[in-house]
Amino acid sequence: MARLSRAEQQVRTRAAVLAAARAEFSEHGYAEARVDRIAESAGLTRGAIYANFPGKRALYLAVLLDLEGAEESAPMESGRDLADAVEAFARIWLERLPLTSDAPADGRLRLRSLTGVFETGGAERAAMAGVARLEGLLLALALEERALEGRVPEGRVPEGRAPGRRLVRLAEVVRSLLDGVCHQAEVAPGVGDPFDVVRAGRHLASLDLGEAWEPPHRAFVAPAERDGRAWDPPEPFTDLVGGDQVDLWRWDGLIVVLGTGRLGAAEEAVRSGEPVTLVVVSERPAELGALVRLRVADMARCLRRIAPTNAAEPGGETQTGGGTAEGLSTEAGHGTEAGGGIEAGGSATGRSAGPGGSADRDATVRAGAAKGGPAALRVVVDDDGAVAGALRVGVAEQAEVAVRVRGRHMVARAEGRGAALAVADYRADGRR
Numbered sequence: 001m002a003r004l005s006r007a008e009q010q011v012r013t014r015a016a017v018l019a020a021a022r023a024e025f026s027e028h029g030y031a032e033a034r035v036d037r038i039a040e041s042a043g044l045t046r047g048a049i050y051a052n053f054p055g056k057r058a059l060y061l062a063v064l065l066d067l068e069g070a071e072e073s074a075p076m077e078s079g080r081d082l083a084d085a086v087e088a089f090a091r092i093w094l095e096r097l098p099l100t101s102d103a104p105a106d107g108r109l110r111l112r113s114l115t116g117v118f119e120t121g122g123a124e125r126a127a128m129a130g131v132a133r134l135e136g137l138l139l140a141l142a143l144e145e146r147a148l149e150g151r152v153p154e155g156r157v158p159e160g161r162a163p164g165r166r167l168v169r170l171a172e173v174v175r176s177l178l179d180g181v182c183h184q185a186e187v188a189p190g191v192g193d194p195f196d197v198v199r200a201g202r203h204l205a206s207l208d209l210g211e212a213w214e215p216p217h218r219a220f221v222a223p224a225e226r227d228g229r230a231w232d233p234p235e236p237f238t239d240l241v242g243g244d245q246v247d248l249w250r251w252d253g254l255i256v257v258l259g260t261g262r263l264g265a266a267e268e269a270v271r272s273g274e275p276v277t278l279v280v281v282s283e284r285p286a287e288l289g290a291l292v293r294l295r296v297a298d299m300a301r302c303l304r305r306i307a308p309t310n311a312a313e314p315g316g317e318t319q320t321g322g323g324t325a326e327g328l329s330t331e332a333g334h335g336t337e338a339g340g341g342i343e344a345g346g347s348a349t350g351r352s353a354g355p356g357g358s359a360d361r362d363a364t365v366r367a368g369a370a371k372g373g374p375a376a377l378r379v380v381v382d383d384d385g386a387v388a389g390a391l392r393v394g395v396a397e398q399a400e401v402a403v404r405v406r407g408r409h410m411v412a413r414a415e416g417r418g419a420a421l422a423v424a425d426y427r428a429d430g431r432r
Contacts, residue, residue, distance in 0.1 A: 014052055016042045022063045022109070029105035030060050031116050057117055058286035064112055065294050068301070075307040082167075083205040085146040086174055088306045089139065090201035093178045100190040107189060111182050112298060118291075123261060123397050127288045130263030132175070134292070134379075135299045137267050138241065140171035141377065142303045143205075166211040168267065174204055213271050221418030224426040227403070227410040234386035239378040240296040246277060246380050248387065252406045253376075256420050257281060257388055259399035260288045265420060266377075269402065272424030275376040281395045285383040288397070293381045 004012070020041035024033045035056055039046045053059040078088035098107030108115070118124040144167050181197050233248035248255070253275035258265055260282045269276045282289040382388055385395045391410070393401045402419035404412045404426060414422035 010052075013042075013044070013048070017044065017049060017052055017059070018063055018066050021059050022066070025060060025063055026103065026106040026109055029108060030056075030113075033060075035059070054286050058290065060117060061287065061290040061294060064109070065290060065297070067109065068112075068294060068297055071301060074305065076305050077307050080146070082143060082147040083202045085143055085306055086205040087198055087202040089142075089174070089302060090178060090198045092302045092305050094181065094194045094197060097182065097185045097194060098189055102189070104189075108186055111186055112294070113182075113186055114291075115183075115186065123284075123288070126397065127260035127263075127282075127291060130258075130260055131292050131295045132172075133264040134266050135295055136168055136172040136175055137270065138296070138299050138303065138377075139175065140166070140168040141270065142306065143167045143171055166213045169209045169211050170204065170207060173207070173209075174201055177201060177204070213267075215268060215418070215421070217418055218421055221422050222414070222416075224402070224404075224412040224414035224419075224422040226426075227413045229410050230408055231390050231405065231410050233390055233408075237380040237382070237387070239380060240293060241300045241377060241379050243300075246378055248277065248405075249408060251275075251277060253277065253404070254420060254423055255279060255387070255391065255403050255405055257382075257391060257393045257399055257401045257403075259395075259397040260292060261397040262400045263292070265400055265417070268418065269420035269424075270377055272420060274404075274424055276378070276420075278377065278379045279387045280379065280381045281385060281388050281393070281399055282381075283395060283397060285381070289381050289383055296379050 017038065020038045021033075023041065024038045028034070033056065035049055036046055038059070039049045042049070049059070053062060076088050076092055078084040096110050096112070098110045102110070114128075118128060144165070147165070147167065177197065177200065181192065181194070184191055233251075236245040236247045238244070239246045254269055254272065255277045256266070256269040257279045258281070260280065263280070266278055269278065280289065280292050282292070380387070382395075388395050388399070391401070391403055393399060400417060400419050401413070401415045402423040403410050404423050412423050412426040414420075414426075
């Protein structure tokens with residue numbers, strides 16, 4: 001029998017630990033779970049567990065991420081307007097509600113519950129708030145594109161058309177409703193009718209919250225500085241939004257590095273109208289970094305399942321199958337032509353598996369940005385700080401640095417609050 005390599009042994013050990021941990025958390029819940037029992041069940045020592053995971057919290061998050069990766073993602077067809085998209089999202093989100101017959105601890109795993117997992121420390125509270133805002137932004141971009149398509153024949157934006165209204169606050173209200181239902185299911189399963197919640201979500205789409213986009217601090221943001229240095233990007237990363245590989249060495253656009261305490265600044269990058277790669281860094285990657293990875297991947301998977309009812313028509317704007325979603329398109333030119341949205345089909349280079357290839361996709365992204373549409377957005381978690389190091393950015397929970405890259409050179413750079421706005425406004429002649 002061939003001897004396993006060290007890498008293979010590590011994979012097997014990790015799989016055994018995750019299986020034992022899942023059984024422990026399913027039976028006892030997070031608070032009552034014990035690492036000693038997990039180690040015994042996996043046939044390992046307590047020290048071997050901590051050699052792979054820094055603590056019970058990191059182990060619990062790893063179990064949730066493992067469950068997320070195994071989740072089915074069948075498309076759910078819906079109509080083409082905003083109310084249809086909100087309803088479909090609510091239906092998808094509420095599929096995770098546990099049955100009254102489920103064991104309480106197992107039901108919490110289904111809900112991806114984080115109750116009692118994170119303390120109330122400043123860094124953790126800031127990370128939880130920031131990731132909630134990032135989730136709201138992802139949902140809002142998908143809803144904004146659906147709202148725009150509902151008003152424009154065949155989802156096309158006429159030349160010079162202004163973008164649709166901002167729907168971040170609406171997205172946050174929808175998420176608050178659904179999060180409340182999930183929390184109620186955690187403490188009082190069986191209470192309330194999820195179909196009523198879905199109908200309520202549909203009615204929320206008619207709310208006009210008077211949303212506008214112009215951060216109050218924009219006038220006080222210092223201009224970006226010219227850079228010009230070459231940079232050597234690390235190996236490709238996985239885009240949490242689209243699931244594809246991000247090849248930063250061919251990326252032209254904004255790279256925005258944010259710590260978990262500054263994730264709320266992601267919208268400033270997106271509203272710049274530039275294609276954006278958001279790089280999330282943390283001093284605690286197994287905990288706070290894993291939190292971001294879990295929540296963003298969960299949101300993106302749900303959004304990819306929302307498919308317009310005419311998506312399979314020849315020449316349609318989107319495609320069912322392959323995880324295509326409203327605002328998450330694999331068809332070259334779709335999201336940007338329709339006012340932007342979240343590009344999820346290609347890698348960070350803008351390359352496409354569909355017609356047009358790299359140059360066509362890049363040109364289309366820029367054309368969509370010029371029309372005022374939201375930028376392409378890709379999200380990666382920089383666990384080992386490789387991207388941050390290549391960009392000469394320190395890893396910190398409050399990090400906020402934006403760099404415009406072109407042809408493997410850093411053209412402009414800004415740090416601190418409003419960094420993305422500053423780099424988006426940068427002009428080589430020094431004017432803003």
